[in-house]
Amino acid sequence: MASHQRLTHFLVFLLFFTFSVAASIKKIHLPAPSGPHKNIGTFTHTLTDHSRPEKYAPGTSRKVLVQAFYPISQPGQQYAPYAPKLTLDVVGSSYGLPNGTIEPIITNSFIQSYPKPKGKNLVPLLFSTGSGVPRFLYTTMYEEMASQGYFVIAIDHPYDALIVEFPEGGVAYMVNSSSNDLNSIIESLGTRVADAKFVAKQLTKLPCASALDLDKIGMFGHSLGGATAAGAMTGKSPLVKAGLNLDGSFFGPLNTTDVQGPFLLVGRPEHNSENGDPTWKSWRKAQHGWVKEVTFKGFTHATFSDEGTDVELLGLKRFFPPGHLEKELGTVKPKRGRQLVAAYVGAFFGFAFGGDNSHLLAGPSKEYPEVGFVI
Helix, strand or coil: CCCHHHHHHHHHHHHHHHHHHHHHCCCEECCCCCCCCCCEEEEEEEEEEEEEECCCCCCCEEEEEEEEEEECCCCCCCEEECCCHHHHHHHHHHCCCCCCCCCCEEEEEEECCCCCCCCCCECEEEEECCCCCCHHHHHHHHHHHHHCCCEEEEEECCCCCCEEECCCCCEEECCCCCCCCHHHHHHHHHHHHHHHHHHHHHHHHCCCHHHECCCCEEEEEECHHHHHHHHCCCCCCCCEEEEEEECCCCCHHHHHCCCCCCEEEEEECCEECCEECHHHHHHHHCCCCCEEEEEECCCCHHHHCCHHHHHHHCCCHHHCCCCHHHHHHCCCCHHHHHHHHHHHHHHHHHHHHHCCCCHHHCCCCCCCCCEEECC
16 A cells, blocks of 8 residues: 555554554544535445456456445444455554554444435545555545545455455455566556446446436546546547546556546646656657646645545554654645645536636635646
């Protein structure tokens, strides 16, 4: 995931302290989303693509796990956990944390066995995670977009994510953990793009498909998931009509492939088409449609995930050497980081599907001075 290898060295010395902290904390909610829809529902669903054999499970077809987040009319009976316990423990272990450390965190979303979204014609937004990252580490973003009225579908990519637990039983662990082998990355990206296109086709089969506007499918993602969003908008008559890349490089043929629809690049002052990532520059040159690029000052690559929020919620900040968290998770405060992402993701998809001409996409904003534009 985004920065777990760098963090592990420091966190491994905190086992006793973090265990004590986790043991003393009861359930604690993720920060509440800011949108007008205060009640959010969620469900998980396994989709099987019988046209694709599963490379890492011979004799089986490719399965993709999705989790939906969407507005609902009334509060439910039970909040969804942040993730299944095994997933939390495996991810915690990758950071050097003892089992149970992350378990106190729960979502703001209510479990729905029979999904009943509020309203009609909800715009579906697919999300693809960073390489190796399980879907739960972006839950604050899903809930925020659901609170704005979108139907968010978070995709877990089996054998790519550190761990994927299927609700019907079975676990898929990460197989290829190399982040430096270009051929492996290109292969993984191809699988992810195929997953995303398959999920887009399968939206008609979701138990609440009648509540969705399937002519307006958007996609966004972080890191390799951002490239996946672009890939989902290529080929013949793609179902994904608008996309957004949060700080992810492009790889392989995608570097010079035109996407079919509006697209927003969100990077950092150290990572954009003019500084730090030549793949963004080559990709932008290949585009013929609406494309804009912004940078978020104070962010690192990991700021786009829940990592900073989780460190704050669990009270781990005081255990780090001075300046370490700022280097790894950014100088922007977690709350402000969430506000920036919510504002610009919302503004983009509002423009792409609602015709909203948000001033945020027109140029620098006094409300968000941390945001710069790359022409």
